[in-house]
Amino acid sequence: MICPKCSSENIHRSRHRSRWESLRKSLSTKRIYRCHDCSWRGWLESSSGKKNVSPQHRVITYVMVIIIALFAVWMLTIYLQ
Ligand SMILES: [Zn+2]
Structure with missing residues (x-):
């Protein structure tokens, strides 16, 4: 995975913080990711697919x-x- 903000590959899956994020995770194939270089955090299509x-x-x-x-x-x- 590559960070959409700084194009770093130092990006990892992030834990959901709220029930809403947990709910959204279950409805979507997207997962929360976090960049360790620029602290970006957001949703990206899971590498494991649908x-x-x-x-x-x-x-x-x-x-x-x-x-x-x-x-x-x-x-x-x-x-x-
Ligand atoms: Zn980044």
Whole structure:
């Protein structure tokens, strides 16, 4: 992998910091990377590709996101009353 900011090869996978990043990771084939030379941190297409994400797992994840979104809207509706 090459850093998009400084073109350094000193770039490594970074741990996700939040639930949102964890969720996004599960929805995407992109992974968080960090450059040790310029401290860049961001999302890049995983070098392992899409083959390790099964379509079934992807559907389950989307359903979970919809449920969470509906729950959030429901909670907001109660809060606004
Ligand atoms: Zn860099």
